[in-house]
Amino acid sequence: MAKVCGIYEALWLARLHLSSAHALYLHLPFCVRKCAYCDFASWETPAGDPLMAAYADSLGRLTAQAADVGLLDGCKTAYVGGGTPSLAGEGLVRLVSDIRLRAPSLDELTCEANPDSLTDKLLGSLREVGCTRLSIGVQSLSDAELVELGRIHTAKRANELLRAAVETGIDVSCDLMCATPRQTDASWRRSVEGVCEVGVGHVSVYPLQIEEDTPLGRIVGDDEPAWNDPEVQARRMEQAHELLSAQGLVRYEVASYARPGKECLHNQAYWTAVPYLGLGTRACSMLTREAYERLRTVSPRLPQADEDASRIRLTCIDGVRAIAGAQGLADLRYDVEQLDERRAAAEDLMLAMRMVRGAGPGLVEHARAVIGATRVDEALSWCQQQGLAEPAGGSWVPTVQGWLLGNRLYGRMWELAE
Ligand code: SF4
Numbered sequence: 001m002a003k004v005c006g007i008y009e010a011l012w013l014a015r016l017h018l019s020s021a022h023a024l025y026l027h028l029p030f031c032v033r034k035c036a037y038c039d040f041a042s043w044e045t046p047a048g049d050p051l052m053a054a055y056a057d058s059l060g061r062l063t064a065q066a067a068d069v070g071l072l073d074g075c076k077t078a079y080v081g082g083g084t085p086s087l088a089g090e091g092l093v094r095l096v097s098d099i100r101l102r103a104p105s106l107d108e109l110t111c112e113a114n115p116d117s118l119t120d121k122l123l124g125s126l127r128e129v130g131c132t133r134l135s136i137g138v139q140s141l142s143d144a145e146l147v148e149l150g151r152i153h154t155a156k157r158a159n160e161l162l163r164a165a166v167e168t169g170i171d172v173s174c175d176l177m178c179a180t181p182r183q184t185d186a187s188w189r190r191s192v193e194g195v196c197e198v199g200v201g202h203v204s205v206y207p208l209q210i211e212e213d214t215p216l217g218r219i220v221g222d223d224e225p226a227w228n229d230p231e232v233q234a235r236r237m238e239q240a241h242e243l244l245s246a247q248g249l250v251r252y253e254v255a256s257y258a259r260p261g262k263e264c265l266h267n268q269a270y271w272t273a274v275p276y277l278g279l280g281t282r283a284c285s286m287l288t289r290e291a292y293e294r295l296r297t298v299s300p301r302l303p304q305a306d307e308d309a310s311r312i313r314l315t316c317i318d319g320v321r322a323i324a325g326a327q328g329l330a331d332l333r334y335d336v337e338q339l340d341e342r343r344a345a346a347e348d349l350m351l352a353m354r355m356v357r358g359a360g361p362g363l364v365e366h367a368r369a370v371i372g373a374t375r376v377d378e379a380l381s382w383c384q385q386q387g388l389a390e391p392a393g394g395s396w397v398p399t400v401q402g403w404l405l406g407n408r409l410y411g412r413m414w415e416l417a418e
Helices: 007-015 050-068 090-102 120-129 143-149 155-167 185-197 215-220 230-246 265-271 289-298 320-324 341-352 361-371 373-385 400-404 406-417
Strands: 023-028 077-082 108-113 133-139 171-178 202-207 250-253 256-258 276-279 284-288 309-316 334-340 389-392 395-398
Touching: 007 361, 023 050, 023 090, 023 265, 050 090, 050 276, 050 320, 077 090, 077 265, 090 108, 090 120, 108 265, 120 155, 133 143, 133 155, 155 171, 155 185, 171 185, 171 230, 185 202, 185 230, 202 230, 230 250, 230 256, 250 265, 265 341, 276 309, 284 289, 289 309, 309 341, 334 341, 341 361, 341 406, 361 373, 361 395, 373 389, 373 406, 395 400, 400 406
Parallel strands: 023 077, 023 276, 077 108, 108 133, 133 171, 171 202
Antiparallel strands: 202 256, 250 256, 276 284, 284 309, 309 334, 389 395
């Protein structure tokens, strides 16, 4: 372990040695139909398919076992993502109850949902069993754009559902996508203003990424469509920034805006080196060495941590049927990646640059201690010269230009791993 050289670094170091996960992610990879742009781990599944219920119940059992070995002792946030978790209906309700039982000190429990499968009844049940936050995949409030994206809900349904969800008092976030086919500056404005009008507390905005092995990618081929041009993407993100700021939503991460106090705690865990446990097909975990040793007590097939490993990343490689039939954590198979202190610190710097508050003094001090002060200072100065980041007190924060040229900013931080 690196020598502690200051109070800020000591505070930062504490999180690098937590012996339990502080965030829990559960992946439900089922969707009614694949969207045209989607390359996520999700599979078309008919509503009511017993496989979904068996899978969700298995995740509940795996969560219980993780809790039994202390892996959820410090767990503060849980997130059920997909796929379309709301498609699992009662299976999702049971899973949320299981999470509440096994991680009783949660500050936030989010479920992802889509307007086509989140019924009023399900909304009420989720609230009753302890879901505190819904992240709803709206993407657009234009029917023509939704059709192009292969989404199966209408703008009217999305609007009604957002209203109903906000009225329950649950925290509501919605995702919107820009630089999509048929979108104009005016229709983008209507989507952004439309979701603000119903009173959501959190909005995430993303430019559409055209992935090769998707229906949309095959239609586009080698073309570079004007509607997805980098300039259009930048303009729409800027437009969203102005519109959301005018409505009182404050940007706290490159793609995330929230009313004060409504920032997503779970996503912030990913960007601040907090250990998290992911369960389900293709779910990722990022564990400290200490938490990893706890997982190994019930997953003896996992390799021993390398002597210099300070962080272990696991990706579950089991398919949905294997997860549904798993008797316990010992049955799961993972890809395992071990990071030494240097790689972990470079990764933390890179992730911190996604957030408005950037890399704080603790992280910067720690990175200087384990990577080398000269190398870290050179990298940060280079970012400053390029207009990508700037010092602010003891922190380093990204500029808007840094986010627009994210690959350069994040790439320069990641180079410190080598
Ligand atoms: S709903 Fe989400 S996960 Fe499912 S196909 Fe569409 S984009 Fe992919």
